[in-house]
Amino acid sequence: MDFGEFKRRMLAHFRLDLHSYKETQLKRRIDSFLLRKKINGYADLFKLIAADRQAYEMFLDHLTINVSEFFRDPHRWQDLEKIILPGLLQGRGTLKIWSAACSIGAEPYSLGILLDELSPGRAHRIDATDIDKNILEKARAGRYNQDVVRNVSRERMARYFTVSDGSYLINENIKRKVSFSRHDLLTDDYPQGYDLIVCRNVTIYFTREAQDKINQSFSRSLQPGGLLFIGGSEMIFNHQELGLEKILPCFYRKK
Numbered sequence: 245m246d247f248g249e250f251k252r253r254m255l256a257h258f259r260l261d262l263h264s265y266k267e268t269q270l271k272r273r274i275d276s277f278l279l280r281k282k283i284n285g286y287a288d289l290f291k292l293i294a295a296d297r298q299a300y301e302m303f304l305d306h307l308t309i310n311v312s313e314f315f316r317d318p319h320r321w322q323d324l325e326k327i328i329l330p331g332l333l334q335g336r337g338t339l340k341i342w343s344a345a346c347s348i349g350a351e352p353y354s355l356g357i358l359l360d361e362l363s364p365g366r367a368h369r370i371d372a373t374d375i376d377k378n379i380l381e382k383a384r385a386g387r388y389n390q391d392v393v394r395n396v397s398r399e400r401m402a403r404y405f406t407v408s409d410g411s412y413l414i415n416e417n418i419k420r421k422v423s424f425s426r427h428d429l430l431t432d433d434y435p436q437g438y439d440l441i442v443c444r445n446v447t448i449y450f451t452r453e454a455q456d457k458i459n460q461s462f463s464r465s466l467q468p469g470g471l472l473f474i475g476g477s478e479m480i481f482n483h484q485e486l487g488l489e490k491i492l493p494c495f496y497r498k499k
């Protein structure tokens with residue numbers, strides 16, 4: 245089985261759209277999985293993961309890059325804290341927020357911390373999704389090492405974390421604010437009605453066509469005046485076509 249046929253079989257069997265990932269990097273990761281697990285080619289890999297759900301989840305976990313941290317790109321998060329969220333909170337009672345491709349949960353929990361500080365006691369909704377089930381389990385556990393919390397201030401650390409055995413555990417009052425579920429940005433329907441969508445550091449792995457489709461779907465999922473917060477190395481070239489205006493680096497507003 246060649247790589248093209250493997251991708252076609254994956255789409256038909258799992259609805260996993262590997263065609264939308266940039267090919268060189270994707271192939272490198274899959275080939276390293278074959279080597280590590282001593283699997284003899286794409287046909288054997290497909291047979292294995294089609295027969296064993298756990299093997300499929302392990303494969304998916306290997307495929308995805310899960311690096312994340314609290315308040316990743318601190319300057320952009322300062323803009324979110326000082327400009328974007330106060331603006332949204334002023335116009336709307338409670339906010340509906342989506343952290344898409346949330347990985348280990350550092351991103352939605354960072355949102356939970358900001359909302360707790362800016363509007364304590366208000367019942368906002370934070371949906372957090374990812375394609376990778378294993379990473380969602382880690383996100384729900386909310387236990388982190390020092391690298392992941394390096395941008396958390398001393399005050400926030402004292403208020404929102406418990407330190408135990410060298411790990412940093414996010415407190416229950418923040419955990420409670422976030423609902424985690426599985427969602428594939430390439431093949432699932434998009435939920436609607438968001439005031440803020442945070443989707444950072446994932447579309448860089450996708451082809452230009454897939455990026456366009458995703459950004460179009462995000463635009464539809466936003467309320468008028470809602471905001472899309474993307475990663476520092478990402479760019480939406482055709483934002484005007486999508487009804488989005490760029491208001492700050494990494495921030496687009498739906499007209």
Ligand SMILES: C[S@@+](CC[C@H](N)C(=O)[O-])C[C@H]1O[C@@H](n2cnc3c(N)ncnc32)[C@H](O)[C@@H]1O
Pocket residue numbers: 308309310311312313316344345346347348351373374375376379427428429430443444445446475
């Ligand atoms: C590098 S992490 C980014 C985490 C976080 N947004 C941040 O910026 O720190 C990329 C995440 O995208 C997820 N991902 C990859 N393909 C996806 C897809 N098709 N749908 C949803 N999530 C996906 C991966 O599982 C991974 O957790």
